[in-house]
Amino acid sequence: AQSVTQLDSQVPVFEEAPVELRCNYSSSVSVYLFWYVQYPNQGLQLLLKYLSGSTLVKGINGFEAEFNKSQTSFHLRKPSVHISDTAEYFCAVSDYNQGGKLIFGQGTELSVKP
Amino acid sequence: NAGVTQTPKFQVLKTGQSMTLQCAQDMNHNSMYWYRQDPGMGLRLIYYSASEGTTDKGEVPNGYNVSRLNKREFSLRLESAAPSQTSVYFCASSPRGDRGRNWYGYTFGSGTRLTVV
Numbered sequence: 001a002q003s004v005t006q007l008d009s010q011v012p013v014f015e016e017a018p019v020e021l022r023c024n025y026s027s028s029v030s031v032y033l034f035w036y037v038q039y040p041n042q043g044l045q046l047l048l049k050y051l052s053g054s055t056l057v058k059g060i061n062g063f064e065a066e067f068n069k070s071q072t073s074f075h076l077r078k079p080s081v082h083i084s085d086t087a088e089y090f091c092a093v094s095d096y097n098q099g100g101k102l103i104f105g106q107g108t109e110l111s112v113k114p
Numbered sequence: 115n116a117g118v119t120q121t122p123k124f125q126v127l128k129t130g131q132s133m134t135l136q137c138a139q140d141m142n143h144n145s146m147y148w149y150r151q152d153p154g155m156g157l158r159l160i161y162y163s164a165s166e167g168t169t170d171k172g173e174v175p176n177g178y179n180v181s182r183l184n185k186r187e188f189s190l191r192l193e194s195a196a197p198s199q200t201s202v203y204f205c206a207s208s209p210r211g212d213r214g215r216n217w218y219g220y221t222f223g224s225g226t227r228l229t230v231v
Contacts (some may be wrong), residue, residue, distance in 0.1 A: 009154065033130070034219045043118075043204060043222035044157075090156060090220070101147070102220060104156040 002027040004093050006105035014113050015083055021076040021108045023091035033074040034092040034102065035065055044090065050074065061085070086112045116140050120205050120223035127195045127230045135226050145208040146188035147220065148172075148180060150201040157204065163188055195230045198210040202218030202227050 007022040025031065032051050034042040048059025055067040065076045074091060091105040121136045126165075139146065144165045149157040159172030161180040169180050177199060179191045188207075192199060206220035 004156075006156075032219075036219075042125075043220075043224045044206075044220075046219055049219060054227040094219075099161060103158060104149075104158075106154055 002031070002093050002095055002103045004091050004103055006089075006091055006108050008108050009106065010049075010109045010111065012111045012113060013081055016080050018079050019077065019081050019085075019090050019110065021091075021110065023074045023076065023105060025072050025074065025091070025093045027072075027093060027095050029114060031093045032094045033065075033067060034094075035059065035063070035074070035076050036090045036104075037061075038088045038090065040087070043080035047076070047089070081110070081112045083112050083114060085110060118205055118207055118221050118223035120203075120226050122226060123224070124227050125229070127192075127228065129230060131195050132191065132193050133195065134192075135203055135205075135228075136187070137189065137223060138187045138202060139205075139207040139221070140186065141207060141209070141221065142185070143207035143209045143221070144185070146182065147206045147208070148178075148188070148190045149206065150174065150199075151204060151225075152201050154224045160190065160203075192228075195228075197230045200228060200230045 003026045005024045013019050034049045035047040037047050038044050049058050050057045050067045058064045063078050088107045092102040094102050118139045144198040147162040148160040153158050158174045163169045168183045181189050203226045205223040208220050
């Protein structure tokens with residue numbers, strides 16, 4: 001069975017600082033990986049995805065993530081955060097044989113302070 | 115350009131009452147999903163429908179039933195609500211039930227905030 005672990009439940013950071021949100025997954029087969037963002041009182045919005053190919057994936061709002069198969073990680077990074085990046089971020093995984101089901105991590109609350 | 119529409123947005127139920135959460139998508143997606151979101155637990159899959167006419171249990175199906183009414187609509191029913199079902203419920207849809215190189219994951223609705231007292 002697959003699982004996703006987001007290593008930090010809360011990440012406080014000052015505006016314009018870099019940030020990394022960590023995600024590790026476990027799966028015995030090849031996977032698809034996703035990061036979603038949830039702004040307060042809203043649904044989830046896709047930030048970026050890894051399906052295949054280049055291990056460095058760029059998404060919206062200046063975020064990027066790197067797929068590391070040997071470490072089973074998919075960490076999310078942004079070189080300089082804004083107040084508007086304050087939100088909850090979810091890592092999710094789906095393997096090729098699960099009929100499209102996404103398994104989500106517990107979420108990381110990013111709080112950007114001025 | 116509605117995407118995934120969930121109704122109602124908010125609901126308060128008394129223990130033992132029943133209700134149906136409605137979800138409809140207008141993107142001609144094959145697959146639909148119901149998740150619940152609880153603090154510190156992320157999103158957990160309740161039920162899903164890989165295609166019209168099929169439904170399957172997810173991680174936390176107990177206390178819920180679903181109906182895939184047609185390709186557009188996928189409803190979630192609580193037959194006898196319990197306080198443990200207080201949560202935010204999200205419906206999502208996806209164009210493929212069997213993945214694909216262009217698969218982009220899900221489109222989510224805006225959620226239903228349910229409180230059971």
